[in-house]
Amino acid sequence: MKEHEDSKEPTPETDGKEASTPLDFIRTIIAQDRKNNKHGARVHTRFPPEPNGYLHIGHAKSICLNFGIAAENEGGLCNLRFDDTNPSKEDQEYIDSIFEDVRWLGFDWGDRLYYASDYFEKLYEFAVALIRKGKAYVCDLSPEEIRQYRGTLTEPGKDSPYRNRPVDENLDLFKKMRAGEFPDGSRVLRAKIDMKSPNINMRDPVLYRILRAVHHRTGNKWCIYPMYDFTHPISDSLEGITHSICTLEFEDHRPLYDWSLDELDIFRSRQIEFARLNLTYTVMSKRKLLELVQEGLVISWDDPRMPTISGLRRRGYTPEAIRDFCDRIGVAKNDSMVDIALLEHCIREDLNMKAHRRMAVLNPLKVVIDNYPAEAAEEFLIQNHPGNPEMGSRSVPFSRTLYIEQDDFMEDPPKKFFRLSPGAEVRLRGAYFVTCTSFVKDEMTGKVIELHCTYDPSTRGGDSPDGRKVKGTVHWVSAPHSIEAEVRLYDRLFTVPNPVGEKEDRDFKAYLNPDSLKTIVSCRMEPSIKEAKPGETFQFERLGYFCADSKDSSMDHPVFNRTVTLRDSWAKIEKTLESKGTPEKAKKPHVEKTAEMKKPEATIDDFARLDLRVGIIREAEAVKDSDKLLRLMVDLGEGRLRQIFAGISKAYPDVSALIGQSVIVVANLKPRQMKFGLSEGMILAGGDEDNLSIATFTGSLVAGKKVS
RNA sequence: UGGGGGAUCGUUCAACGGUAGGACAGCGGACUCUGACUCCGUCGAUCUAGGUUCAAAUCCUAGUCCCCCAGCCA
Numbered sequence: 001m002k003e004h005e006d007s008k009e010p011t012p013e014t015d016g017k018e019a020s021t022p023l024d025f026i027r028t029i030i031a032q033d034r035k036n037n038k039h040g041a042r043v044h045t046r047f048p049p050e051p052n053g054y055l056h057i058g059h060a061k062s063i064c065l066n067f068g069i070a071a072e073n074e075g076g077l078c079n080l081r082f083d084d085t086n087p088s089k090e091d092q093e094y095i096d097s098i099f100e101d102v103r104w105l106g107f108d109w110g111d112r113l114y115y116a117s118d119y120f121e122k123l124y125e126f127a128v129a130l131i132r133k134g135k136a137y138v139c140d141l142s143p144e145e146i147r148q149y150r151g152t153l154t155e156p157g158k159d160s161p162y163r164n165r166p167v168d169e170n171l172d173l174f175k176k177m178r179a180g181e182f183p184d185g186s187r188v189l190r191a192k193i194d195m196k197s198p199n200i201n202m203r204d205p206v207l208y209r210i211l212r213a214v215h216h217r218t219g220n221k222w223c224i225y226p227m228y229d230f231t232h233p234i235s236d237s238l239e240g241i242t243h244s245i246c247t248l249e250f251e252d253h254r255p256l257y258d259w260s261l262d263e264l265d266i267f268r269s270r271q272i273e274f275a276r277l278n279l280t281y282t283v284m285s286k287r288k289l290l291e292l293v294q295e296g297l298v299i300s301w302d303d304p305r306m307p308t309i310s311g312l313r314r315r316g317y318t319p320e321a322i323r324d325f326c327d328r329i330g331v332a333k334n335d336s337m338v339d340i341a342l343l344e345h346c347i348r349e350d351l352n353m354k355a356h357r358r359m360a361v362l363n364p365l366k367v368v369i370d371n372y373p374a375e376a377a378e379e380f381l382i383q384n385h386p387g388n389p390e391m392g393s394r395s396v397p398f399s400r401t402l403y404i405e406q407d408d409f410m411e412d413p414p415k416k417f418f419r420l421s422p423g424a425e426v427r428l429r430g431a432y433f434v435t436c437t438s439f440v441k442d443e444m445t446g447k448v449i450e451l452h453c454t455y456d457p458s459t460r461g462g463d464s465p466d467g468r469k470v471k472g473t474v475h476w477v478s479a480p481h482s483i484e485a486e487v488r489l490y491d492r493l494f495t496v497p498n499p500v501g502e503k504e505d506r507d508f509k510a511y512l513n514p515d516s517l518k519t520i521v522s523c524r525m526e527p528s529i530k531e532a533k534p535g536e537t538f539q540f541e542r543l544g545y546f547c548a549d550s551k552d553s554s555m556d557h558p559v560f561n562r563t564v565t566l567r568d569s570w571a572k573i574e575k576t577l578e579s580k581g582t583p584e585k586a587k588k589p590h591v592e593k594t595a596e597m598k599k600p601e602a603t604i605d606d607f608a609r610l611d612l613r614v615g616i617i618r619e620a621e622a623v624k625d626s627d628k629l630l631r632l633m634v635d636l637g638e639g640r641l642r643q644i645f646a647g648i649s650k651a652y653p654d655v656s657a658l659i660g661q662s663v664i665v666v667a668n669l670k671p672r673q674m675k676f677g678l679s680e681g682m683i684l685a686g687g688d689e690d691n692l693s694i695a696t697f698t699g700s701l702v703a704g705k706k707v708s
Numbered sequence: 709u710g711g712g713g714g715a716u717c718g719u720u721c722a723a724c725g726g727u728a729g730g731a732c733a734g735c736g737g738a739c740u741c742u743g744a745c746u747c748c749g750u751c752g753a754u755c756u757a758g759g760u761u762c763a764a765a766u767c768c769u770a771g772u773c774c775c776c777c778a779g780c781c782a
Contacts, residue, residue: 232782286782330720339720427741
């Protein structure tokens with residue numbers, strides 16, 4: 001435990017940014033502008049969400065950027081502005097959640113809370129001004145006609161027949177639009193720019209539409225609403241925003257943004273675009289997240305599996321970790337997909353420092369200490385944080401009957417298994433050394449249901465007076481003193497890194513991870529857990545970081561969400577152990593890059609370069625338009641299925657017979673792009689066209705095991 | 709096939725004509741009353757082809773690939 005030697009105190013103002021870190025391109029522009037005394041060296045940004053959904057981690061990137069830049073620059077300010085120009089999608093619920101989320105992230109907009117809807121009157125006046133200048137006109141074309149007149153990406157549009165209406169007529173019509181004299185959708189106000197522009201946004205874009213909907217702030221006052229492209233530059237201008245930072249898809253809109261400010265001749269803000277955040281194993285669009293909520297695929301917007309700010313909060317993420325993450329991912333214009341492992345790293349780093357340690361047993365296995373007096377019990381004082389005595393300690397009861405984790409015992413352990421097995425000695429964390437003397441199996445299931453151990457009284461507190469070492473330390477709870485609790489184990493929401501980019505043959509929801517939530521209802525925990533407050537975070541030793549659920553946890557019924565596991569090097573060892581199959585296999589030879597050693601015959605080493613694995617076929621279907629190929633989804637124990645195309649259709653007219661079969665897969669081939677999709681491996685089969693069979697195993701092998 | 713953007717280790721961000729660097733991930737090791745933490749080591753990249761230059765990720769030319777745009781959404 002050494003991490004407290006330079007404990008930092010992260011705040012929104014100081015975390016991240018060391019003076020030496022190079023500026024991203026936006027901060028470089030701003031530094032340049034300040035140097036040139038542009039806008040009197042003033043820096044004023046804004047965060048402009050539309051209240052049509054909950055904020056997610058991608059918004060956090062924008063929030064950290066906008067508020068962060070304001071905070072870094074002397075006198076800098078950042079406004080919170082709701083871009084609420086489409087009443088049909090927006091709702092007060094979302095506004096409230098946005099307040100909560102931005103504040104929770106640690107940012108403060110002071111008295112600078114704005115709504116685009118507050119500018120409706122001014123916006124209307126600006127529109128009138130544009131009409132007077134001959135730069136806008138009322139158009140009677142239907143939506144369908146407007147689309148047709150707009151042209152296509154490669155063909156120019158043509159002028160609307162209403163394009164040259166006299167100013168007075170436009171003024172009159174626009175007034176009547178506002179007065180509600182026309183039905184929804186019958187007319188729009190358009191900018192008069194250039195129907196032949198190669199930039200479609202400049203082909204006389206719609207500025208106002210007629211829309212009878214109750215606005216969450218203005219109620220029924222308006223039946224015309226301004227479009228984003230008209231509203232945004234004017235809102236920025238009215239607020240004196242110096243740098244209007246938005247995402248890449250608005251790059252094409254910048255000429256229109258500039259056009260509006262030019263024509264209206266008002267304060268000139270500069271729009272700068274950066275790449276939005278994408279994260280592996282999740283989706284990041286409000287539309288898709290809404291879909292998950294509405295279809296009940298997750299419980300709610302704040303479901304701990306969601307990448308929403310509220311979901312992350314409920315999961316146990318801290319504002320500090322999210323801000324740190326946003327600092328680390330950087331700001332640029334490249335389309336990027338950030339590894340969720342980085343987010344997990346950030347939360348582990350933060351929580352490692354802050355979280356009190358507790359002992360909790362998720363899957364209890366009863367242990368009886370045979371030589372411990374039956375009626376006795378004692379209390380051990382255990383530190384809340386082994387690296388930081390200032391965090392205090394708590395009392396943990398011990399008795400003859402304990403629970404340990406089922407995983408911490410193996411009847412027939414492999415090498416390097418440092419936990420309990422027959423005859424093995426381990427330390428019970430903070431208590432005693434114990435040695436397993438026997439175990440009891442359920443006769444029906446063959447499952448180990450009880451362990452018997454002896455303890456060494458001289459090792460009280462966990463140290464041995466004779467200096468003997470034990471390799472393993474396991475966590476435990478005293479059975480009679482322990483309390484029951486529910487634990488929700490969360491995992492990634494999707495099984496593939498990029499659910500929306502999966503070669504478009506399937507909907508993103510097809511890749512939802514069925515194991516993204518596992519609930520365990522009868523966990524046993526040390527009694528101090530009773531005191532846990534909703535939202536409070538602990539490290540359950542050797543398991544991970546968990547927080548008491550803010551909605552469902554109570555003293556009577558504690559419920560914990562797993563925020564993130566601890567890094568688990570044992571899991572890796574286990575994996576390699578499995579794949580090696582036999583112990584003490586020699587190291588794989590390094591593949592030399594020298595090309596001169598080409599040999600006519602393959603060596604055993606060459607063969608060893610093929611990674612052969614046990615694969616279990618989970619799905620199988622014939623490939624349309626192919627008389628040979630089957631599309632197989634094969635489980636290699638990787639947490640996702642691999643798609644493999646195999647030319648074995650003739651041998652298996654009934655594809656369903658393949659499902660469940662254990663086959664041999666060449667697992668380390670470079671994936672091959674085929675006409676029908678990516679093939680990520682090869683299945684070994686024998687025979688010829690007429691007499692063909694895949695190589696299978698009898699018996700039950702675990703997916704992913706090495707084949708040799 | 710129009711317009712706007714973008715291509716640097718597996719991922720992500722830097723390097724702004726002068727030693728391609730950091731973080732995450734991976735791998736190896738040390739330490740350890742958490743197989744955690746921490747520490748050390750290691751692997752590893754300039755889209756391609758030409759050109760300019762003493763010197764190119766950076767400048768020029770020609771290609772290739774990827775993303776965005778045809779809402780009365782934002």
